[in-house]
Amino acid sequence: MNIGEVAERSGLPPKTIRYYEDIGLVRPQRSDNGYRAFRETDLHKLVFLGRARALGFSIEDCRTLLGLYEDESRESAQVKAIAEEHLTAIDDKISQLRDMRQTLSQLIDACHGDHRPDCPILSDLSGTPG
Amino acid sequence: MNIGEVAERSGLPPKTIRYYEDIGLVRPQRSDNGYRAFRETDLHKLVFLGRARALGFSIEDCRTLLGLYEDESRESAQVKAIAEEHLTAIDDKISQLRDMRQTLSQLIDACHGDHRPDCPILSDLSGTPG
DNA sequence: TATAGGGCTTCCAGTCACTGGAAGCTCAAG
DNA sequence: CTTGAGCTTCCAGTGACTGGAAGCCCTATA
Structure with missing residues (x-):
């Protein structure tokens, strides 16, 4: 997926997605032409970020929440505390x-x-x- | 008055007062030593700004409100509309x-x-x- | 094949309202 | 004469983007 499609499907503007890459929230691969190449997991992360931001979580909270989301051995207490x-x-x-x-x-x-x-x-x- | 005293009396930090001068909300005079020299009217303005900011008015709203405050021929309808x-x-x-x-x-x-x-x-x- | 357009890239600057910090001058007290 | 507080300017950072410029890439059409 190019950035346009992933923007469409996640509901986030391309600018925001590039920004999220800048600050290390997503790490899309690159195509040979230099374009960002997003996988489904990247899209999931972006949707996650969009929802968390809509609930007013700060970017740093989002970073932590994403980390917990991907950590199979997390404790739900950690998530609940942040919330x-x-x-x-x-x-x-x-x-x-x-x-x-x-x-x-x-x-x-x-x-x-x-x-x-x-x-x-x-x-x-x-x-x-x- | 030096900035310290006016900060104390207005409740605004010196940094904020300097910033307000930067953006033209107050125009204190200067003493020979280069220090800002605030008059009572400057203090009044700063108190006004502090209260307006505490009510959540933007700086640009504050600028307009200050203008109306100083304009004897204002119409209260203008103020009310902003509010x-x-x-x-x-x-x-x-x-x-x-x-x-x-x-x-x-x-x-x-x-x-x-x-x-x-x-x-x-x-x-x-x-x-x- | 040339070109027009739309999408993509990077990088820089601006937003809002401060806030922190460095370097250096001034002033009053001891 | 020194010390320390208070003042000065200037630069940079905050949070979370957003706008815009300059330029590359790709596809479709004349």
Whole structure:
């Protein structure tokens, strides 16, 4: 498979796949003409990476997960630990965003949003009381 | 004020303040010795920036908001529009994260997490049915 | 056979918002 | 006069790509 086909089938852009090769996540062979030659196992790995990234795992997590995926003697506890840590990080982000959302929507509600210049949003940002 | 004091009072690291000067968000004067000389208005701006960033506004949004903040003839509708667009972006991110969270926590629940190698998390990532 | 195009290659630069570190100047205290 | 903190600039790195240029490869058509 050339990169175009594997991109199509994995759903990842060719640029991303080349990048993944650069950082050693996949190691496709090469054809005589210099083109990357992907095997089915490479495709599987790329699909794996696409899904893991879609779940928000970092590239380094993905690298570790791929390693575990290929390690027949892994312990599922290792995978679960990584996933749980990531879940905690997601929860942290969600609660940060919720805090932002809360403050911001209050400010938006307080702003009349017309042609007049006075604006509770700017007042709050500037620290002006009131 | 030197950068140390303004950093202390604004809560922003000196590095960040220098960066904000680099990109033109603040324009402190200079003392004879070459040190940045911040006035109270510079401090106000930095506090404003710190709060706006804490609400997740991008630097470019911050630049626009600062402009409106300093523009006496602004219309509050302009500010509100920026804030509303940002709120939408926050909501989008929250729902993305919630989707991730949902999938991930299901996988975690399904994984026994012991010394055995079989793992629903890896199965799902690899696309293996079951 | 010439050529046009699309796909492939590499390499460099840019994104966003900082952050770390090196080399060197300035200033106040002891 | 030295020490050390604080200030300066400049360069490089972060994460995970993404865009673009220059150029090779392959196939189809005139």
